Amino acid sequence: MGIEIRKSICRVCSRGCPIDVEIKNEEIRQITPSNPQNGGQLCALGYAYKEYVTRPDRIRTPLRRVGERGSGQWESITWEEAYREIGDKLLKLRAEYGADTVAFYTGYTKWYRPVYQRFVHSFGTLNYGTESSACHQSYRMASELNFGVLTTPDIPNSDLFIGWAYNPFYSGNSQGNPLEEFRERGGRVIIVDPKYTPAAKLADIHLRPDPGTDGALAHFFGNYLIQHGKTDEEYIAAYVHGFPEYKRYVRKFTLEKTAQITGIPEATLLTAAELIADSPVFSINISGAAIPHHTNGMQNCRAIQALLAITGNFDREGGNLPVEYPVDALNLKVEWDKFVDETRPLSEDGSGYQNSVAWHKKNPGFRAEGRKTCKPKIGSGRFPLWAQVVDEFQSMDLSRQILEGTPYPIRAVFALGMNRRMFLENEKLMEALGKLEFFVDVDVFWTDAAKLADIVLPACTSVERAELVCSGPTVRYVSPAIKPLYQSKSDVDILCELADRMELADPLLRRGYEAIVRHVMMKIGITFDDLRSSGAAMKIPGKEPYRPGKSLQLGLRTPTGKIELYSETIADIPEEYGLNPLPTYRDSLPRKGKNEYPLTLVAGSRISTRFHSRFNGVRASDYFRAVPSAELHPLDAQTLGIRQGDAILVTTPTGTMRVHAELTKAAKRGTVFMFQSYADEADVNRIIDGNHLDPYSGFPGYRTVRCKVEEEQAV
């Protein structure tokens, strides 16, 4: 048998880069990028995807727990047995306590989420939560509160590009980085990052603020632009709500004070402010992880975005453009949103996303009549702003609700990929999962959480399944490159088959993935059969190019229809929560403990050869950091008597982790950078206080944690 090339996609991250899978004897020989001659590329992780797919710890069959919880004793069962047992139990719990007693959760990745959310809705609850409780959603909240929409920088048409924690070389595929070409054409670049990165190397100015002080830095620029008459008064008058209040607020971010807060020298601050003031057209990219991962992270994102508002750089060529438009005809897309809504229940107290102004502006045709009602989703009482702006429960409150049983008990968790590594002080999550009456976990690999489940189901990877890929103006239907390994199945097949065996009142869901795909792509003007037989990405026909300015002209999906520097959505949140409608700045690093814990721990700092915990045990990836290591500046290390590679203890008020020292001047002095998702004693999130959360978004403050570092004494 010769070698055959089959087309598929890599799903290490959500990007979905096209890949050629070389098959020999029905096994994967190699994975390479599709169309390399036309610029097709994979990142470092793509070249380890084969090893990822064939990780030795793949879950192979459906399993039922037979011993004590966590004892590791299982018996293999058939899929039919598994579906029957899960279905019976979930339906029984729903009949006795109501649908809300089950929490439905998913980890990474994202491709199946609309199908999953619809499943949850059809089951009768809004208790659908995801790992996005710690990724992207906080940034999205900021953007929705300010502009009613997410934005993207129009870099080619900018005079200046500001990359706020922007390093495309280690996240995503560095080939698409626009920096060099932009600079060759005269564009200027500012990179804001406490760490030195390849992107910083290409910048005109690299600002290295102390972690979490981005909001103060942005306000300094805002104040500077106002003081120097560099704002766009006409634009502000027409489109910005709350400018006078904003102007008053940012006045206190003087040069001196900002230098003190951010740790950036005054002269450097001035140089950067002058460059921004001299660049009328600029765009900004904000990292959806690094900037929100602070206890003031959501507001810091809003503060940065305010710079676009006061200079007229939102919805303008060369500024930041909306990614969705206020009129549906301009959007023309696969209708996943409507698919999720068709069976949506409503929260009985009127709280939640589906009752917000933004929701109604987005869904003018939404009918509330005849819908089931359910309890407010998990975390609604603690994070009311999140509950209203994000259509998921805030999973940072999941463990607490399970353990405390308030405001109502959670008796079961059904999860696709529950991964403890993402959660702060995650012993508590393990404790909570251990107390459940029923816990199902679906995963590709064994995880600590899966080991606590009553039933474990094996999911497959992207090369083993069919998937509708929606990317910008294109759609593609990817067929499986190989059969699912062992007895694994595609997540969507698991969900649809389970819905069918449970006889949920949702005929479409029960008919399976292909029927769903046909349904959601009904209006795009491409037939499913054409799409499947082509196998290639097809452009959605008839999509007009967007003309910048159109969204502002039609009115934004914010309560006032304008850009809200003073957020009316936040103003509606009861006062006792203490949330400020202006994009206020607060230190994210806890005030207390400075003497005992003099260093700042930054958890989650990305390295190019790992992604979450997905590459744990993948040898190609393990080669790069054979031992879990925290990055420290050599001068800080010297003070502590630590040398390269030494075993060290990193201690926070919550706990201690044992790792090794990786000395690099890329780390700002006083900071300790640690990649997340290592197991056991090297798990950095384990030693972060479970209540170190952003009150606006509920996001974990991974990247501003007080710590101390010492050499591990030889015993």
Place this chain on the structure above:
Amino acid sequence: MNIHFTFHPERCVGCGACVMACINENELDITKQLPFRLLKKNEYGDGDTLSITWFVHGCMHCREHPCMDACPKSCFFVDRETVTVQLDNSGCVGCRRCAQACPYEAIRQNEKRASKCDGCRRRLRQGQLPLCVLACPRQALTVNEKNRVVADGLRALRKELAEYHQGAVQ
């Protein structure tokens, strides 16, 4: 075909795609042997003057091939079709003279025998680029360049290796 590798340190961002590709293509057991390309970095200056240069080194299939001259057992040869430097280690006695002679520190030891990159000869013969070269998203690692480009790149690589061995460069 006349395959010589070269390297452009100013383009490298240290992402490791080439090393991942090498491990994957050669199915290397990295618990037993190092990859044929290794990623290193030099940190120059500090604070405002900090500049980090990343580089990878391995067999560049150079014209000079001092490994071949150093080997007492004639294990090395130049592949006629691709002009890559090949090693047949079946006669290797583990004297390490090849490794000492190589300015790019390309020769690894695997079970006491020399081992090195074969330039992805399998791929070259199928008309494909070596996988590390294909994998580099920045064209920092290239083949088939003009002579002068190859020479300049190799000189830059030798300089970074020398700086690396001097330790913390200020």
